[in-house]
Amino acid sequence: MDKPTHRHVYVLSDGTARTCEAVLLSVLCQFTDVSVSVHKVANIRNLDQLREVVEDAATNQGIVVFSFVTPQLVEAIYSQSIYYAVPTIDVLGHVFTRVENLLKVSPMGVPGLLRPVHDEYFRRIDSIDFAVKHDDGLGLSTIGEADVVLLGVSRSSKTPLSIYLSYRGIRAANVPIIAGQQLPKEVMDLPREKIVGLVIDHERLVVVRRNRFKGQAFVPPDYVDQKNVSEEITYASGIFKRLGCNQVDVTSRSIEEAATDIMNLMRIRAQV
CATH class of the missing domain: 3.40.50.2300 (Response regulator)
Incomplete structure (x- = not known):
């Protein structure tokens, strides 16, 4: 046979x-x-x-x-x-x-x-994948698909916040602000309500950056210089004002607390 x-x-x-x-x-x-x-x-x-x-x-x-x-x-x-x-x-x-x-x-x-459980699971997986592919300025061609786009200077918790939000099923992207450099056109073209600027005190940021290099022989001097850091934050603040976007102060906030502030802003946006 x-x-x-x-x-x-x-x-x-x-x-x-x-x-x-x-x-x-x-x-x-x-x-x-x-x-x-x-x-x-x-x-x-x-x-x-x-x-x-x-x-x-x-x-x-x-x-x-x-x-x-x-x-x-x-x-x-x-x-x-x-x-x-x-x-x-x-x-x-x-x-x-x-x-x-x-x-x-x-x-x-x-x-x-079981369907709601399945749907929620796959939504989170999609959001996590999106966050990874749109971390630190990556994936600009599809950044418009994000639910929220975080802007901030280096070490202002952009990536941890994006990952945390993605675990909540939110498609989050983040883009660094570098003093003297313009934001990409793809970001400038985004609806302003999608953008959230991350604010941090310059003294706190210096401490965070120094801890980043703790135990290492070389620490980039400009990266942790009080004057340079203050200028970076002032530059970022000017961009936030020109954009007219929402801002969240992450200076003394945990990742969970800052993420909650961002999600609250998103809820308010959805109700408008």
């Missing part, structure tokens, strides 16, 4: 189908000799949708892998699979039964309860 070289597998769910698809893909890694076309059908709500997919699976001599939590759909898929002679695999059925027996409680049977 010849082994099949290509199969169709239908992934069905009354939710997002992500759980079922993830299980299937993990299993398929063990079967490298057969090519497989995966057809994902999510949010199945009625018998007509179900019947249509099973008929298609029968036509293609496919296999149906499903994760239904709605009892009516579980019953229907079994009857449809028998009628159309389509093999089926219930990904969650045995787990539900075992957990129900152990807990002595029936499952709610409500599809999509």
Whole structure:
């Protein structure tokens, strides 16, 4: 008997189908000799949708892998699979039964309860990836996709704040302000409400910069010089005023506190 070289597998769910698809893909890694076309059908709500997919699976001599939590759909898929002679695999059925027996409680049977968790997870992953790709002036061509853009001199907590905000699902970019240099056009073209200038006291900034080089033999003198640092901050302050952007003082604020101030500004912006 010849082994099949290509199969169709239908992934069905009354939710997002992500759980079922993830299980299937993990299993398929063990079967490298057969090519497989995966057809994902999510949010199945009625018998007509179900019947249509099973008929298609029968036509293609496919296999149906499903994760239904709605009892009516579980019953229907079994009857449809028998009628159309389509093999089926219930990904969650045995787990539900075992957990129900152990807990002595029936499952709610409500599809999509995990969806908000999944959506939030993927939103955060996207935000973290965005922050990394738009750190310290990188990714200017797509900086307009940011929810917030932080501007500040060196060691004013731009990167830590961007990363912290990204963990909260906010797409944050940051761009350094360097004395005597103009901001990139891509930043100047941004809506002003997206920009937040980071303010810091010059004496505090000198301490932060000195700590950056603590234990090292060489400390750039201009980088920690009180006069130069003060001029840098004055230059940055002038840019903030010309832009007319919001400002957050990070002098005596923790990363969490400063990030909260930024998020509050974003909430106010959203309400306008």
